[in-house]
Amino acid sequence: MLERIRIVLIGTSHPGNIGGTARAMHNMGLSELALVAPRCEPLTADTVSRASGADHIVHGARTVESLEQAVGDATLVVGASARSRTLPWPMITPRALGERLPAELASAEARVALVFGREDSGLTNAELQRCHAHVHIPTNPDFSSLNLAAAVQVLAYECRQAWLGQQESTAQAEVLPTQPLASHQELERYFAHLERTLVTIGFHDPATPRQLMARLRRFTLRARPERMELNILRGILTATEQQAERRE
Amino acid sequence: MLERIRIVLIGTSHPGNIGGTARAMHNMGLSELALVAPRCEPLTADTVSRASGADHIVHGARTVESLEQAVGDATLVVGASARSRTLPWPMITPRALGERLPAELASAEARVALVFGREDSGLTNAELQRCHAHVHIPTNPDFSSLNLAAAVQVLAYECRQAWLGQQESTAQAEVLPTQPLASHQELERYFAHLERTLVTIGFHDPATPRQLMARLRRFTLRARPERMELNILRGILTATEQQAERRE
Numbered sequence: 001m002l003e004r005i006r007i008v009l010i011g012t013s014h015p016g017n018i019g020g021t022a023r024a025m026h027n028m029g030l031s032e033l034a035l036v037a038p039r040c041e042p043l044t045a046d047t048v049s050r051a052s053g054a055d056h057i058v059h060g061a062r063t064v065e066s067l068e069q070a071v072g073d074a075t076l077v078v079g080a081s082a083r084s085r086t087l088p089w090p091m092i093t094p095r096a097l098g099e100r101l102p103a104e105l106a107s108a109e110a111r112v113a114l115v116f117g118r119e120d121s122g123l124t125n126a127e128l129q130r131c132h133a134h135v136h137i138p139t140n141p142d143f144s145s146l147n148l149a150a151a152v153q154v155l156a157y158e159c160r161q162a163w164l165g166q167q168e169s170t171a172q173a174e175v176l177p178t179q180p181l182a183s184h185q186e187l188e189r190y191f192a193h194l195e196r197t198l199v200t201i202g203f204h205d206p207a208t209p210r211q212l213m214a215r216l217r218r219f220t221l222r223a224r225p226e227r228m229e230l231n232i233l234r235g236i237l238t239a240t241e242q243q244a245e246r247r248e
Numbered sequence: 249m250l251e252r253i254r255i256v257l258i259g260t261s262h263p264g265n266i267g268g269t270a271r272a273m274h275n276m277g278l279s280e281l282a283l284v285a286p287r288c289e290p291l292t293a294d295t296v297s298r299a300s301g302a303d304h305i306v307h308g309a310r311t312v313e314s315l316e317q318a319v320g321d322a323t324l325v326v327g328a329s330a331r332s333r334t335l336p337w338p339m340i341t342p343r344a345l346g347e348r349l350p351a352e353l354a355s356a357e358a359r360v361a362l363v364f365g366r367e368d369s370g371l372t373n374a375e376l377q378r379c380h381a382h383v384h385i386p387t388n389p390d391f392s393s394l395n396l397a398a399a400v401q402v403l404a405y406e407c408r409q410a411w412l413g414q415q416e417s418t419a420q421a422e423v424l425p426t427q428p429l430a431s432h433q434e435l436e437r438y439f440a441h442l443e444r445t446l447v448t449i450g451f452h453d454p455a456t457p458r459q460l461m462a463r464l465r466r467f468t469l470r471a472r473p474e475r476m477e478l479n480i481l482r483g484i485l486t487a488t489e490q491q492a493e494r495r496e
Contacts, residue, residue: 161343225467228463243492
C-alpha cells in the first residue's frame with residue numbers, strides 16, 4: 001500500500017526541505033517523490049545532510065514541469081492546504097485521510113498523490129482545484145505555517161498508521177508472548193503475607209485497619225503484577241520478617 | 249491542557265534541531281521547553297532560522313544539568329524510545345499517548361513531560377528507567393531514526409489532536425475528582441528510600457543488582473502511585489528500617 005503513495009512537492013525553494021522530506025518519507029516507509037518545477041537545485045550538500053541516509057529517494061525522484069505530469073496517473077489527489085480558500089473544497093483531516101487510504105488503495109492500480117506547495121505561498125488556487133480534496137493539518141491559529149518537511153512528516157506518519165492498522169486487522173491478532181501475570185490466588189497469598197509482615201513490624205494494627213490493606217490492594221492490583229514481580233515482593237517480605245525474628 | 253505539556257530535550261548536539269523543535273511546538277500550541285545538558289550553544293543563527301518565528305520558545309527554555317531538574321514536578325514522564333531495551337517497559341503508541349492526555353491532565357497540578365534523547369544515541373537506560381512509559385513512533389524498521397524535530401513534531405501533533413478532540417466534546421461529563429498523583433521527585437525519593445531499606449535488610453546488594461531496582465521501578469511506575477499511597481509505602485519502609493536498627 002505505502003509504495004503507491006506519492007509525495008509531490010511543488011516549487012520548493014530550499015534543498016534542506018527536500019532532504020528533510022526524503023528522510024520523513026523513508027522513516028515512514030514511503031518511497032516515491034516527485035518534484036514539480038523546483039526553485040532550487042534539488043540535490044545539494046544540504047539535501048544530503050538533512051536526508052541523513054535517505055538521499056536515494058531524492059536521487060530516484062522524478063522532476064517534472066507541471067502538476068499534471070506529477071499526478072496524471074493518480075486515482076486520488078490530495079493537496080495540503082493551510083486554510084480553506086475562497087471556494088470551499090472537500091476538506092479532510094490528516095487522520096481521516098489515513099483512515100481512507102486502505103480503501104482508496106485496495107485495487108492494485110490505485111495511486112494516491114499528496115501534494116505540498118511552496119514554502120512561502122503554498123498551493124495556488126488553480127493547483128488546489130486540481131485536487132480531489134484538501135487536507136489541513138490542525139495548527140495553532142497564531143502560528144500556522146508548518147515547515148514543509150514537518151508537514152510531510154505528519155501526513156507520512158498518518159499513512160503509516162493507516163497501513164499498520166490494516167496489517168493488524170488482516171494478519172489476525174497474534175498475541176505477543178508476555179510474562180505470565182500473577183493469578184488471583186497468588187495475589188491473595190501475597191496480600192496475606194504482606195499483612196502478616198506489616199503486623200510483625202508494627203506498621204499495621206488489624207484492630208484499627210483504617211483501610212490500609214484496601215489501599216495497598218488497590219495500588220497493587222492497578223499495576224497488574226506479573227508472577228515474577230510478585231515473587232520479588234514476597235522475597236522482600238520474607239527478608240523483612242527475618243529481620244524482625246532475629247531481633248526477638 | 250497544552251500549556252502543561254513540557255518538551256524535554258537531553259544532550260542535543262545541533263542548534264537547528266532545537267529551532268525545529270521550537271517551531272513544531274509553537275505550531276501545535278505547546279510552549280514549555282527544557283534543555284538538559286545541551287551539547288551545543290542552544291541559540292545560534294541556525295536555531296533562529298529553523299525556528300522561523302518561534303525562537304521565543306528557545307529564549308524561554310529552561311536549561312538544566314540533569315533530567316531530574318527538568319521533570320521533578322511532572323506527574324507523567326514519557327520517554328521517546330526507538331526500541332525496547334533489555335528490560336521491557338510499558339510502551340505506548342503516540343496515538344494512545346494522545347488519547348490518554350486529557351485524563352492525565354484533568355487536574356490542574358498535573359504536568360506531563362515528553363523526553364527526547366540525543367541525536368546519535370537516544371536516551372540511556374538510566375534515563376529510560378525514570379520514565380513511567382516509553383513512546384515509540386512506528387517507523388520503517390530499515391530506517392528507524394527520526395530527526396529529533398520530526399519526532400517532536402509527531403508527538404506534538406498527537407497532543408494537539410487530543411486537545412482538539414477534548415474541545416469538541418464540550419458536553420463532556422464532569423471530571424471525577426481524583427487523588428493527586430505522586431510527582432517524579434516524590435517517586436525518586438521513594439525509590440532511593442526503597443533501595444536503602446533493601447540493602448539494610450540484606451535483600452539487595454548494589455554490587456550485584458540483577459535488575460532488581462529496575463523491576464521494582466517498572467512495577468511501581470505502572471501503578472501510577474497517588475501521593476497518599478507513596479506515603480504509606482514510605483511509612484512501611486521506615487517501620488522496616490526501625491526493625492533493623494533496633495536489632496543492632
